[in-house]
Amino acid sequence: MSLEHAILGFLNYEPMTGYELKKIFDQSIKHFWPAKQSHIYRVLPQMEEKGWLTVEVIQQDTRPARKVYHLTERGRAELQAWLAADQPPSETRLAWLIQLFFAGQLSDEVVLGLLEHQASLIRHRLQRLGGIPAESSQQMDGSETPRDRFYWMLTVDYGVASAIAQLRWLExxxxxxxxSQYELPTIG
Amino acid sequence: MSLEHAILGFLNYEPMTGYELKKIFDQSIKHFWPAKQSHIYRVLPQMEEKGWLTVEVIQQDTRPARKVYHLTERGRAELQAWLAADQPPSETRLAWLIQLFFAGQLSDEVVLGLLEHQASLIRHRLQRLGGIPAESSQQMDGSETPRDRFYWMLTVDYGVASAIAQLRWLExxxxxxxxSQYELPTIG
DNA sequence: CCGATCATGTAAGTGGTTACATGATTAT
DNA sequence: ATAATCATGTAACCACTTACATGATCGG
Known part of the structure; x- marks a missing residue:
């Protein structure tokens, strides 16, 4: 359950509300693990039941009460164990490869359109990834160590490296x- | 609904049973769109209701009746439309990148183990992908055109190219x- | 005046997995 | 003997998405 463990990871930095978790997800790990607001909110009480979190309710006038979630010892242990555990191979589903697979039934025009579309999606992703370092250095509150930042930037770098390879292939x-060069590519 | 459209794609080659569809999935597009037997069986009647398929029931002694699914005109039209339609960006969830993101809380030993594990998973995938061209040339029944085969091999080549790039990055x-070289990688 | 920010959720639906169930035939 | 192949499914569950609901405050 990666969503839950990502949440544990963030709450290990500091206690937070669901709202704040959603923001930090979008600013950091969204590019390889997006999370919807509704999903985060639904999972937090479940994590509480498991004894990984405790809630601190802070009443407010005019706004709904803030529910600040704190990591428990068990939560911290769970996080530590998960972070070090080998994950099963992550399987990637690529619908556009299904299209390519059956492209024999399409004209060259249409196939090219399909590949160009894919290339443009990747170019946009590269742009977004390129923006992350700049954004992040502003919004960081300094509570992160340089080592934390190093690993964060590694995840971005991985995204960039993969995207570039995919783009080159497409081009x-x-x-x-x-x-009209239809020889089979040389493989392995 | 990519599973359904992949099924349409195969049934456009020739009518098949759920059982045969499962086999052909595993032999061809599994590496970018795996499908479980139970899922295929569940989706076929739904596609029939949509008018994309018709069933031909062939009674057998000793075995359950074969249910051979045939593409209808509407099914063929649906396939054609889907194959040419721009797909939304496919989002990839990589749990091991969550681990890497929070690796600041781990020792170098553990982080290295994590990355080595990932590298070994990719090496195995490369091996499997490398085996596909050989397997396929045997099991093909010759009904596919060279153009069909070209695009099939392209999907394999894409998998290989991405995997190699990811492996190089990991190494x-x-x-x-x-x-112990923790400088931030140069990005963008 | 309008949109962003803060702050909480729920309900229904989708796409997929896991586990279960049956049973003859053929190849090793 | 044993495993693989043929051939069908169902039920429960899981992770996630979509759409809905409320409402004050603050900056442009």
Missing amino acids: EVIARIRR | EVIARIRR
Whole structure:
């Protein structure tokens, strides 16, 4: 249950509300683990029942009460164990590869459109990823160690490296199809 | 609904049973769109209700009746439309990147173990992908055109190219951590 | 005046997994 | 003997998404 463990990770920095968790998700790990507001809110009480969290309710006038979630000892132990545990291989589902797989039934025009679309999606992702370091250095409150930041930036770098490789592949295949060069690529 | 459209794609080659669909999934698109037997069986009657398929029931002694699914005109049209339609960006969830993100709380030993594990998973995937062209040339029945085969092999090549890039990244990061070289990587 | 920010949730639906159930036939 | 192949499914569960609901405050 990765969502829950990501939440544990953030609450280990400092106690937070669901609202704040949603924000920090979007600012940091969204690019490899997006989370919806409703999902976060639904999972927090479950984590409390498991004894990983405790809630501190802070009443407010005019606004709903803040529910600040704190990590318990058991929560901290759970996090530590999960962080070190080997994860099963993450399987990636790529619908556009299904399209490519059946592209024999399409004209070159349409296939090219499909690949160009994919390339443009990746270019946008690269742009977003490129913006992260700048954004982050502003919004960081300094509570993170340089080592924390190093690993954060590694996750961004991984995204960038994969995206660049995928983009290069797409551009090469597009060029090849434009030249009507249908030899099978050399593999392995 | 990509599962359903992948099924349409295969049934456009020739009519098949759920059992045969499961086999062909495993032999071809499993590496980017795995499907469970139970899921395929559940979705077929739904596709029939939508008017995309018709069933031909072939009674057998000793075995359950074969239910051979045929594509209808509407099914064929649906497939054609979907194949040419821009897909929304496919979001990839990588639990091990959550681990890496919070790796500041772990020792170098443990982080290295995590990265090595990831590298070994990718090496295995590369091996499996490398085996596909050989397997496929045997099991193909020749009904596929060379163009069909070209696109099939492209999906494999994409998997290989991405995997190699990810593996290189991992190996470089592992080496850097071994040298205790914690400078931030240069991005963008 | 309008949109963003703060702050909480619930309900229904979707796409997929896990586990269960049956049973003859053929190949090793 | 034993495992693989053929051939069908169902039920319960899980992670996640979509859509809905409320409402004050603050900055442009």
